[in-house]
Amino acid sequence: MFTLFGIGFAAPWLLLALxxxxxxxxLLRAVPPAPIRRRFPGVALxxxxxxxxxxxxxxxxWLLLLRMLAVAAMIIGFAGPVLNPQDxxxxxxxLLVLMDGTWADARDWTRRVERVDALLDEAIRNGRRVAxxxxxxxxxxxxxxxxxxxxxxxxxxxxxxxxxxPDQEALAAWPEQxxxxxxxxxxxxxxxxxxxxxxxxxxxxxxxxxxxxxxxxALVGLRPAEFEDGDVVVRATRSRTAGATEMQLVAxxxxxxxxxxxxxxxxxxxxxxxxxxSVALNLPPELRNRITRFELAGIRxxxxxTMTDDALRRREVALVSGRDDREGLELLSPxxxxxxxxxxxxxxxxxxxxxxxxxxxxxIVLADVAKVSEAEVEPLLEWLDAGxxxxxxxxxxLAASDVSRAEEDPLMPVRLRAGGRTIGGAMSWGEPKAxxxxxxxSPFYGLAIPEDVRVTSQVMAQPDxxxxxxxxxxxxxxxxLVTRKRVGQGQVVLFHVTANAEWSTLPLSGLFVQMLExxxxxxRPAQPTxxxxxxTVWVPDAVLDGFGVVRDAGAxxxxxxxxxxxxxxxxxxxxxxxxxxxxxxxxxxIGAETELVATAWPASIPVEGLAVLRETALKGWLLxxxxxxxxxxxxxxxxxxxxxxxxxxxxxxxxxxxxxLPTLSEAQSADDLALLATAExxxxxxxxxxxxxxxxxxxxxxxxxxxxxxxxxxxxxNPLSVNLExxxxxxxPFLYWPVTTEQPVPSDLAYAKLNRYLRGGGMILFDxxxxxxxxxxxxxxxxxxLQQLARPLDIPALEPLPEDHVLTRTFYxxxxxxxxxxxxxxxxxxxxxxxxxxxxxxFRNLNDNVTPVVIGGNDWAAAWATDExxxxxxxxxxxxxxxxxxxxxxxxxxxxxxxVLTGNYKSDQVHVPALLDRLGN
Numbered sequence: 043m044f045t046l047f048g049i050g051f052a053a054p055w056l057l058l059a060l061x062x063x064x065x066x067x068x069l070l071r072a073v074p075p076a077p078i079r080r081r082f083p084g085v086a087l088x089x090x091x092x093x094x095x096x097x098x099x100x101x102x103x104w105l106l107l108l109r110m111l112a113v114a115a116m117i118i119g120f121a122g123p124v125l126n127p128q129d130x131x132x133x134x135x136x137l138l139v140l141m142d143g144t145w146a147d148a149r150d151w152t153r154r155v156e157r158v159d160a161l162l163d164e165a166i167r168n169g170r171r172v173a174x175x176x177x178x179x180x181x182x183x184x185x186x187x188x189x190x191x192x193x194x195x196x197x198x199x200x201x202x203x204x205x206x207x208p209d210q211e212a213l214a215a216w217p218e219q220x221x222x223x224x225x226x227x228x229x230x231x232x233x234x235x236x237x238x239x240x241x242x243x244x245x246x247x248x249x250x251x252x253x254x255x256x257x258x259x260a261l262v263g264l265r266p267a268e269f270e271d272g273d274v275v276v277r278a279t280r281s282r283t284a285g286a287t288e289m290q291l292v293a294x295x296x297x298x299x300x301x302x303x304x305x306x307x308x309x310x311x312x313x314x315x316x317x318x319x320s321v322a323l324n325l326p327p328e329l330r331n332r333i334t335r336f337e338l339a340g341i342r343x344x345x346x347x348t349m350t351d352d353a354l355r356r357r358e359v360a361l362v363s364g365r366d367d368r369e370g371l372e373l374l375s376p377x378x379x380x381x382x383x384x385x386x387x388x389x390x391x392x393x394x395x396x397x398x399x400x401x402x403x404x405x406i407v408l409a410d411v412a413k414v415s416e417a418e419v420e421p422l423l424e425w426l427d428a429g430x431x432x433x434x435x436x437x438x439x440l441a442a443s444d445v446s447r448a449e450e451d452p453l454m455p456v457r458l459r460a461g462g463r464t465i466g467g468a469m470s471w472g473e474p475k476a477x478x479x480x481x482x483x484s485p486f487y488g489l490a491i492p493e494d495v496r497v498t499s500q501v502m503a504q505p506d507x508x509x510x511x512x513x514x515x516x517x518x519x520x521x522x523l524v525t526r527k528r529v530g531q532g533q534v535v536l537f538h539v540t541a542n543a544e545w546s547t548l549p550l551s552g553l554f555v556q557m558l559e560x561x562x563x564x565x566r567p568a569q570p571t572x573x574x575x576x577x578t579v580w581v582p583d584a585v586l587d588g589f590g591v592v593r594d595a596g597a598x599x600x601x602x603x604x605x606x607x608x609x610x611x612x613x614x615x616x617x618x619x620x621x622x623x624x625x626x627x628x629x630x631x632i633g634a635e636t637e638l639v640a641t642a643w644p645a646s647i648p649v650e651g652l653a654v655l656r657e658t659a660l661k662g663w664l665l666x667x668x669x670x671x672x673x674x675x676x677x678x679x680x681x682x683x684x685x686x687x688x689x690x691x692x693x694x695x696x697x698x699x700x701x702x703l704p705t706l707s708e709a710q711s712a713d714d715l716a717l718l719a720t721a722e723x724x725x726x727x728x729x730x731x732x733x734x735x736x737x738x739x740x741x742x743x744x745x746x747x748x749x750x751x752x753x754x755x756x757x758x759x760n761p762l763s764v765n766l767e768x769x770x771x772x773x774x775p776f777l778y779w780p781v782t783t784e785q786p787v788p789s790d791l792a793y794a795k796l797n798r799y800l801r802g803g804g805m806i807l808f809d810x811x812x813x814x815x816x817x818x819x820x821x822x823x824x825x826x827x828l829q830q831l832a833r834p835l836d837i838p839a840l841e842p843l844p845e846d847h848v849l850t851r852t853f854y855x856x857x858x859x860x861x862x863x864x865x866x867x868x869x870x871x872x873x874x875x876x877x878x879x880x881x882x883x884x885f886r887n888l889n890d891n892v893t894p895v896v897i898g899g900n901d902w903a904a905a906w907a908t909d910e911x912x913x914x915x916x917x918x919x920x921x922x923x924x925x926x927x928x929x930x931x932x933x934x935x936x937x938x939x940x941x942v943l944t945g946n947y948k949s950d951q952v953h954v955p956a957l958l959d960r961l962g963n
Contacts, residue, residue, distance in 0.1 A: 049123050049660070056121040063110055105678055112671035119664030124657050135250070136171045136188050136225035137161075141201065143176035145344040145631050146232035146261050148203040148588045153652045154230050155198055157255055160654045161228055165191035173225075178204040178613075180212050184219025203588030205344035205631055206611040213238045217245035224250050230652075231256040233281060235639040243647070254649045256641065262289070263345035263632035267336055267354065273322040274354065276336050278310055280317055281638040287312040290339040291321055295332035299842060301867055305329055310338070317637075327559060328386060330354055337590060344631045347590040349619050351628035358403040359388040362395065362411055376409035376437065379549035380541050383558050399425060405561075406430065409541040410437025412445050414453060423452060427530030433561065434534065435541040436501040447504075455512050455527035455534045457504035474498045474546075475517045484514040485560045486524075492551050497523065499545040500538040515557075524557075535561060575603025578622060585618030586631070592618075596923050609633050722759040723943070727778040727903075729763050730785040736763060739780050741915055742903025746935040748912060753936060754853065756943065766792040771799040776942045780903060781810045781831065783823045793834045800836055800894040805942050808832070813863035813899035824899070837895055841872040849893075852940035854933040861900030861931045862918050868898040892942060905931035 139158055141147070147154060158174065165172045171188040174197075181187060227246045231254050246252050260282035267276045276291055291310045297303045306329070312319040325333075333354055338346040361384075363376045384390060391401055395418045398406060402425070408414075411434070414422065426432060432453060434440075446454040474496035480486040503509055503522045514535075515524035526535045539545040548554050580603060582595035601615045603622075609629060611617040617629050632638075643649055725747055727739035743761035750756040764777065766788045771777065777799075788796070800806070810824040843849060843859070847870060850856050859868050871893040905928055907915040918928040 049125055049127070053120065053122045056117060059117045060114060063114060066113060067106060067110060102682070105675065105682075108671055108675050108678065112668045112675065115664045115668035115671065119661045119668060123660040123664065125660055126657055134168055134170060136173070136222065137165055137191075138186060138225050138227045138246075139172060139174045140227060140229040140246075141174065141176045142208070142230065142232040142234075143178040143201065143203055143588075144207050144232045144234070144236075145203060145205045145588050145590075146234050147230075148343040148590065149261075149341055149346075150257055150652060151203055151342075151589075153257075153654070154255075155201070156654045157230065157652050158198060159195070162191050162194055174198075174201075176201055176204075177208040177213065178206065180209070180216055184216055186220055186222055186225070188222070188225075204613070205586050205588045205590075205617050206613065207234075207236045208238065209612060210238050213242060217242070220249075222249065226250040227252040229254045231641055233257055233259075233261055233641055235641045239641065243644075252647055254643055254647055255652055256649055257652055260284075260287075260640070261345070261638050262287075262338060262341065263343075263636065263638055264291075264336060264338060264348040264630075265632050265634055265636065266348050266628065266630055267333075267350055268634070269353070270322070273324050274330060274333075275320055275322050276310075276348070277318060277320040278312070278338070279632070279636065279638050280312060280319075281640040283312075283315050283317050286314045289341075291336060292339050293323070293325075293333045293336050295334045297332070301842075301865075302334070305333060307339070335592065342589045344586045344588055344590045344617060347586060347592075348630045348632065349584075349586070349592075349617070349628035351619060352625045357388045357405065358391060358401065359384050359405045359407060360391050360393075360398040360401070360403040361407050361409065362392075362398070363409045376435070376541050377407075378542060379554065380407060380409065380558075383549075383555045395422075404430065405433055407433045407435070407541075409435045410439045412439040412443035419453065423529065426532035426534065429531040431532055431561065432529075432534045433558075434536045436536070436538050436545070437540045441501050452529075453534060455525040455536050456509060456522070457506065459502040459504050475519060475521075477523065477548075478516050478518050478520070480515060486515055486557055489553060489556050489560070492553055495546070495548055495551050495553060497539055497546040497548070503538070572604045572607040575607045578603035580606050580620040580622050580627065582616070583619045583621045583626065585616045587616075593920075594923060596921070723756060724759050724774060725761045725776055725778070725939075726764045726774040727761065727780070729765050730780055730782045732782045732784060735780050735782050738907055738915075739763075739778055739903045741907035741909065743778060743906070745906040745908035745914070746932070746939070748908060749906070749932045749936060750939060754940070756939060766796065771795055771804065772802060775804060776939065777804065777806045778903060779806050779808050781808060781824045781828045783827050785827070785831075787831065790834075797836045803892060804894070805892055805938075806895050807902070807938065808895060808897045809861075809902055810897075810899035811863075811901040811904075813861075813865035813867065813901070828897070832895075835895075839872040840869045840895070840897065842866075843868040843870050844873065847873075849896075849937055849941050852937045852944065854937055856930065856933060856937060858930055859898070859900065859934045860905070860927045861898075861902035861934075862904040862916060863900045864919075864927055865898070865900055868896065868900075870896055896938065900931075902931055902935065906935055 139161060141154065141158070162172060170191060172191040172194055173186045173188045174194055175181065175186070227250060229246075229252060233256050243252065260280045262278055262280045265277040265279065267274050269275070278289070278291075280287070288309055288311045291308050292304050293306045294302060295305045297305075306323065306325065308321045308323055310319050310321045331354065333350055335347055335349045337348075361377045361380055381390060388405075391398065391403060393401075395414070399418075399421045406422075406425075422432065434454070440458075444460075445451055446456070446458050447460055450457045475498075476493075477491045477495055477497070479491065480489060497517055500517075500521070500523065503513075503525060509522070509525075512525045512527055513522045514526050516522050522538060524535065524537050526533055539548060541549060543549050579600040581600045582598045584592050585595050585598065587593055595618065598616075599614075601620060605615055606620060606627060606629065610633075611629055611631060615629060617631050620627050620629060725743040727736070727743055729736055730739075740761055740763060747758040747761060750758055762774075764771065764774065796806075808828055810822070810828055812822050812824045815822065843866075845857065849859075849870065858864070858866060904916045905918050909915055914928070918924045918931070919926075
């Protein structure tokens with residue numbers, strides 16, 4: 043294709059006709075021939091007369107230029123100009139398009155599909171057969187599915203990235219099943235150097251030329267969250283280390299109402315030349331227990347999401363006391379302060395030691411327990427070796443016993459001195475001692491020590507060469523306060539004071555809670571091995587798709603414990619959360635040891651980017667411009683000849699008719715609207731100005747109307763579109779108002795009309811359509827627009843839709859109100875503060891008026907939408923779960939319309955027992 047000034051021409055030889063434009067100029071100047079001027083005295087009698095038709099003696103230069111431009115536009119248009127012409131790729135044989143299809147492709151999946159579509163267009167022009175294969179979904183028979191290129195166009199939408207890498211064994215055996223003589227390869231690489239890529243490339247080069255398309259930007263992934271010194275540490279890794287990069291890490295989880303929200307966020311910074319970055323989050327235990335996953339903001343990829351499991355959840359702690367509580371003296375109980383400190387963050391269990399060991403808790407606390415029976419020592423040591431923590435506190439019993447005196451007890455971290463600072467002995471001090479600052483090797487490092495913490499008594503540790511390594515907290519004079527010893531994967535920790543306030547004020551301070559938290563965090567159970575999980579089956583609870591979206595596992599089969607222990611996701615074990623008998627385990631795309639390595643292609647392989655510059659044919663535009671110029675030429679010629687004035691009066695009349703037409707049609711349309719809206723029940727939506735959104739809203743109400751026809755006695759007519767500025771709203775019982783960021787704010791007159799509508803019993807369903815990325819009340823563009831639109835409206839106090847609201851039972855019994863998105867975040871008019879549970883009924887005596895507004899973001903119209911033939915227009919979810927979600931959306935629509943049209947009918951059922959009782963009397 044010939045290219046000139048960045049524009050290609052399909053028939054460049056036609057441009058030679060431009061050279062004839064000067065000749066055309068001369069011809070136009072010569073025709074018609076200029077008249078000969080002769081002086082004739084009689085012409086004076088004709089002065090002042092005007093001829094109806096005139097003819098100029100020569101063509102004006104501007105009219106000649108106009109005609110020249112029209113001819114030039116036609117010449118260039120017929121030459122086939124193309125903007126952004128693409129170089130045609132050589133080759134006429136079969137073409138194999140490979141897509142890695144991993145989680146690393148998800149961030150720019152749309153661009154990859156566009157690149158494949160452009161390659162298909164080239165193949166269609168060149169008459170090549172094409173086979174498209176996604177390496178994460180290899181054909182079961184291994185054959186290369188070569189077909190006509192135009193047969194793949196409608197099938198591109200079925201491809202999607204998977205949250206795992208290609209199967210190595212299947213990939214190695216795949217080339218052996220090919221039955222083809224030769225073909226070229228266009229490989230859309232994900233940019234990662236995974237095992238098997240080099241062998242596959244070598245096999246492909248034996249069949250033809252290989253061209254790679256790849257995004258040069260670095261890939262980023264999140265490793266599983268870990269505990270370090272009381273903080274939740276999240277690490278990220280990237281495939282390329284050039285340049286410093288800053289990202290935002292977001293923690294998501296359920297709020298107290300069970301709604302998923304962003305719980306916290308932090309900046310994660312990659313330094314220049316560093317492949318890893320980390321951020322430490324110091325979170326309150328209650329907040330930490332609610333976190334379900336961490337993700338990198340702005341990256342749509344399963345690798346940018348890490349699920350959390352029971353490692354960040356509440357832990358089981360067993361409390362064992364060495365003496366009975368004093369009756370009525372709760373504050374003197376050995377475990378009172380422990381219970382107060384641990385109840386908010388742990389599940390406390392009790393009982394004798396044998397029952398406790400059978401429960402396999404995370405931590406066992408012995409408060410002033412001196413001796414453990416010989417039958418319990420061995421099970422305790424096995425439990426410690428498996429990763430448990432034994433936390434001991436001193437007291438009168440321990441001080442008076444001979445435990446760990448002559449030789450170190452296996453369940454004690456140090457040997458204890460027989461004498462020293464003990465209760466009733468030589469432990470009487472001149473004044474209480476304060477705590478020394480914690481060292482950098484202590485798990486308590488960084489905690490602030492309150493000035494009022496004092497120790498009056500303690501048991502003393504016997505000095506030995508290893509004592510300094512085992513001390514993690516000490517007093518101001520250097521005597522050990524807390525000691526620790528490792529036992530297998532677990533540890534034994536001893537507080538040399540009591541767990542109550544008899545020997546110190548430590549249990550009365552906030553430092554006590556922080557120290558217990560640091561110890562509990564630092565003894566998190568180890569990652570289970572294949573031996574630990576052997577013979578078990580784990581059921582998927584929630585899984586990630588390739589884009590990092592959490593989805594319900596549905597009917598996916600269970601996974602063997604041995605496979606789960608590997609932590610490598612695949613088609614049979616997608617990343618997500620797996621549930622066993624007593625715990626949950628997260629399988630993430632990026633493991634703790636995973637490193638992202640960028641691909642290094644051989645110099646013989648051409649590598650191109652993913653950007654696609656679409657060719658734009660300019661022929662139609664230029665020919666249209668030529669026709670427009672010729673039309674202007676006709677008008678100019680009529681004007682010069684005086685003929686344009688004849689049609690002036692009729693043209694003026696036409697203009698006036700057109701000016702009056704909107705007024706007449708407006709009056710006619712107002713009457714038509716009133717007739718249509720009052721003759722039958724009609725559902726209506728507010729016109730937003732966005733044609734696509736308005737079309738979806740109309741189709742949604744059409745689908746809801748069909749559902750009402752089929753399932754209820756309501757028989758609505760076709761829905762209507764309402765203009766808030768010009769249309770009367772009183773005709774409609776219900777308005778659906780989709781919120782867009784670009785829709786104009788109504789005028790004051792429109793707001794006055796809306797407030798009259800709400801006070802008169804009408805209902806408006808506000809739908810922000812963003813529940814997949816935000817929740818009502820959170821900052822989102824549509825949410826902020828809704829706040830702006832609703833501010834002048836007379837809306838009562840709102841609350842999340844309660845479980846016993848009349849909307850949950852007007853026709854169907856519902857607890858969820860999904861649309862195309864599934865969120866329970868639906869807001870209605872708040873119940874009166876004195877609402878109480880009705881005797882004999884499962885719900886309160888709520889305000890039984892129709893709520894004037896319902897607010898949510900589930901995009902209900904898209905879930906209800908049907909075309910003229912009754913077929914659904916938009917997908918909802920996947921498979922059976924998606925169809926179930928659509929059914930619930932339709933049921934919510936039926937309940938909503940029943941609530942609008944029947945008012946307090948269902949709510950009045952709470953009075954049925956009283957009415958029956960009165961009738962009986």
